[in-house]
Amino acid sequence: MTNLWKIAGRNLLRYKRRTLLTLSLIVFGVLFVAVFEAVTGSFKGMMIGQITDSFLGHMQIHRKGYLAAIESLPLTMNLKPQAVRKMERILKDVPEIEAWSPRIKFGGMFSNFVETTNIRINGVDPEKESRTVPLFFSRIVEGEKALHKGDILVPELLAKGLKVKVGDAVVVIATNRDGSVNGKQLRVGGILESVTGPGGRDGYLHMDDAMEILRMEEQEISEVALRLKDFGMLQEVHGRLSTLLGEEKNPQGQPVFDVNTWEKLSPFYNIASMIDIMTLFIKLMLIAIVLISIMNVMIMAVYERVREIGTMAAIGTLPRKILALFVLEGFSMGIVGAIIGSLLSSGAIYAIHAARISFDFGRQTGLILAPTMDPVALMTISGIVIGVSILASLQPALKAARMDPIEALGHV
Amino acid sequence: MELITGQDVSKVYHNGGVPIEALKGVSFSIEKEAFVSVVGPSGSGKTTLLNLIGCLDKPSGGRLLVAGTDVAGLGRTDAAIFRGSHIGFIFQSFNLIPVLTAYENVEYPLIMVQNVPAAQRRRQVQDLIAAVGMSDQQTKRPDQLSGGQKQRVAIARALVTHPQLVLADEPTANLDHDTAMGIIRLMKGIRKELQTTFVFSTHDVRIIDEAEGIYRIEDGLLKESHNQGGGHDHD
Numbered sequence: 001m002t003n004l005w006k007i008a009g010r011n012l013l014r015y016k017r018r019t020l021l022t023l024s025l026i027v028f029g030v031l032f033v034a035v036f037e038a039v040t041g042s043f044k045g046m047m048i049g050q051i052t053d054s055f056l057g058h059m060q061i062h063r064k065g066y067l068a069a070i071e072s073l074p075l076t077m078n079l080k081p082q083a084v085r086k087m088e089r090i091l092k093d094v095p096e097i098e099a100w101s102p103r104i105k106f107g108g109m110f111s112n113f114v115e116t117t118n119i120r121i122n123g124v125d126p127e128k129e130s131r132t133v134p135l136f137f138s139r140i141v142e143g144e145k146a147l148h149k150g151d152i153l154v155p156e157l158l159a160k161g162l163k164v165k166v167g168d169a170v171v172v173i174a175t176n177r178d179g180s181v182n183g184k185q186l187r188v189g190g191i192l193e194s195v196t197g198p199g200g201r202d203g204y205l206h207m208d209d210a211m212e213i214l215r216m217e218e219q220e221i222s223e224v225a226l227r228l229k230d231f232g233m234l235q236e237v238h239g240r241l242s243t244l245l246g247e248e249k250n251p252q253g254q255p256v257f258d259v260n261t262w263e264k265l266s267p268f269y270n271i272a273s274m275i276d277i278m279t280l281f282i283k284l285m286l287i288a289i290v291l292i293s294i295m296n297v298m299i300m301a302v303y304e305r306v307r308e309i310g311t312m313a314a315i316g317t318l319p320r321k322i323l324a325l326f327v328l329e330g331f332s333m334g335i336v337g338a339i340i341g342s343l344l345s346s347g348a349i350y351a352i353h354a355a356r357i358s359f360d361f362g363r364q365t366g367l368i369l370a371p372t373m374d375p376v377a378l379m380t381i382s383g384i385v386i387g388v389s390i391l392a393s394l395q396p397a398l399k400a401a402r403m404d405p406i407e408a409l410g411h412v
Numbered sequence: 413m414e415l416i417t418g419q420d421v422s423k424v425y426h427n428g429g430v431p432i433e434a435l436k437g438v439s440f441s442i443e444k445e446a447f448v449s450v451v452g453p454s455g456s457g458k459t460t461l462l463n464l465i466g467c468l469d470k471p472s473g474g475r476l477l478v479a480g481t482d483v484a485g486l487g488r489t490d491a492a493i494f495r496g497s498h499i500g501f502i503f504q505s506f507n508l509i510p511v512l513t514a515y516e517n518v519e520y521p522l523i524m525v526q527n528v529p530a531a532q533r534r535r536q537v538q539d540l541i542a543a544v545g546m547s548d549q550q551t552k553r554p555d556q557l558s559g560g561q562k563q564r565v566a567i568a569r570a571l572v573t574h575p576q577l578v579l580a581d582e583p584t585a586n587l588d589h590d591t592a593m594g595i596i597r598l599m600k601g602i603r604k605e606l607q608t609t610f611v612f613s614t615h616d617v618r619i620i621d622e623a624e625g626i627y628r629i630e631d632g633l634l635k636e637s638h639n640q641g642g643g644h645d646h647d
Contacts, residue, residue: 003523003524004524007509007511007512010511010512011511013511014510014511307505307507308507308509308510310507311501311503311507311509312509312524313492314466314468314495314501315495315496315500315501315520315521315525315569315570316492316493316494316495316496316497316499316521316525317492317496317524317525318489318492318493318496318525319488319489319492321524405468406463406468406469409468409503409507
């Protein structure tokens with residue numbers, strides 16, 4: 001086998017310029033795909049992290065049907081205290097869940113005593129909320145990074161529109177589920193920066209204040225945000241929770257709970273999916289580059305070495321060894337290209353990471369691009385290149401192995 | 413003792429559906445350790461006969477035994493194995509592998525065909541390279557060697573596996589007279605030393621006299637043979 005490698009290597013060096021050109025194509029392909037995947041992966045991971053850790057959570061639980069009517073934030077579709085208790089018992093038995101935060105969501109009027117506008121309110125338990133969405137308090141751009149009873153965290157846009165600042169007195173008025181209107185004077189505890197997605201215009205109150213405004217005696221929860229210990233377990237835990245909570249039925253025999261991952265809840269998921277599709281197409285382009293360049297080189301190699309192949313066959317070289325020789329040539333180009341491409345990719349990704357390139361996305365500014373080298377992704381790219389190299393050299397190699405020695409020896 | 417026996421051997425090629433009889437039922441035998449020349453004009457059937465004996469092609473009719481094996485019945489892989497273990501080839505254009513040195517070209521059949529252990533391989537290759545007088549040129553690649561030197565390497569490559577039979581198709585056609593005579597005498601000398609049978613085709617009258625047996629082919633028929641202990645024909 002060592003000798004086959006030696007002959008294959010020398011054959012590749014026989015046509016240095018052609019081999020170098022093919023190698024450079026493979027290296028460029030690997031470099032491009034690896035850097036693209038690292039950069040888009042970094043962007044995707046950062047955005048998902050921002051969205052899930054700022055307000056959405058990794059998963060959410062609602063009463064079945066609530067999501068379809070979420071635009072009107074219907075209080076009639078909140079989870080009843082009994083259902084919440086059942087749900088919490090189930091959540092406690094799932095060890096992969098790190099924290100959860102119940103929320104009461106409702107629409108209301110926000111007034112600074114001069115002007116009034118509508119607002120989406122989230123009543124939360126500050127401690128549970130910060131454990132479930134740890135970046136929540138970091139969104140407070142003005143004021144103390146906390147949420148006290150009697151305070152309201154106002155979204156940036158609304159604060160600017162109504163010209164309210166930290167410490168100002170405001171009033172929130174809302175209609176409860178029975179149709180009666182109630183209001184409460186609150187202090188602006190902080191200004192929340194905007195985020196991408198549906199949570200960008202939400203204000204936050206303490207859970208007790210929300211219950212007071214809605215005149216709730218017991219908590220009736222609109223949604224429960226969940227945080228997992230390991231984000232990688234998302235689909236598995238979602239499946240398990242869906243099964244466990246799906247067993248809870250209402251008197252009509254319909255499931256009470258609806259469990260959804262962030263993917264169903266955030267429009268960014270469509271962008272993330274688009275990035276995945278683009279990455280797939282880039283990989284397909286890499287396959288095409290490697291396939292065409294190696295196949296081209298190997299077809300030329302076989303055509304130029306017909307007499308040599310005839311000689312090898314005549315002196316008794318078995319067809320499978322001739323096949324192996326040509327496959328090894330293609331494989332060698334693939335593996336060398338993959339190694340050089342991987343090394344250059346690592347360097348390029350490190351350089352981009354070190355450059356700390358900042359960018360804006362939606363309402364978020366100053367995001368830092370921090371691509372990292374994923375060994376699995378790099379191995380996958382290298383594996384594709386090596387696999388395609390073998391595949392591309394197989395047809396020319398088979399042609400060489402099946403060559404009739406007499407015809408080959410007589411080739412001019 | 414006969415190494416090759418042909419009985420009514422024929423070969424028909426089809427060129428665009430038109431049958432062409434390259435060999436028309438020739439019978440012959442060649443004894444072990446013979447040094448035989450097959451002569452005749454271009455297109456007479458010399459190369460066809462050598463191809464059949466060398467298991468590179470199959471006869472269309474008749475029976476051909478080489479080293480006791482009916483070569484007509486060998487499949488593609490079996491024929492390759494048979495060639496690798498029984499037959500050495502010397503070509504008109506030397507056909508050395510250009511990326512390998514003289515030494516590596518001689519070593520090639522021992523690695524790729526016979527899988528001989530390294531120490532034994534080194535010994536065999538060195539012996540053969542010395543026998544053909546190429547020890548001082550062994551590290552050179554074919555493009556650094558003269559025609560005569562290339563053919564010496566090719567002879568060493570053909571003999572390194574100790575085959576019973578060496579087939580040489582016009583081995584001196586690309587060489588000047590003196591080099592050609594040198595090559596033929598080298599082949600003849602080594603043949604005695606290694607007890608190998610040599611069958612070579614040529615239409616060079618200057619070297620025919622070196623053969624111990626001569627088969628003359630014309631138009632696919634074995635017209636005559638002159639045997640000086642090399643074999644006999646049955647026509």
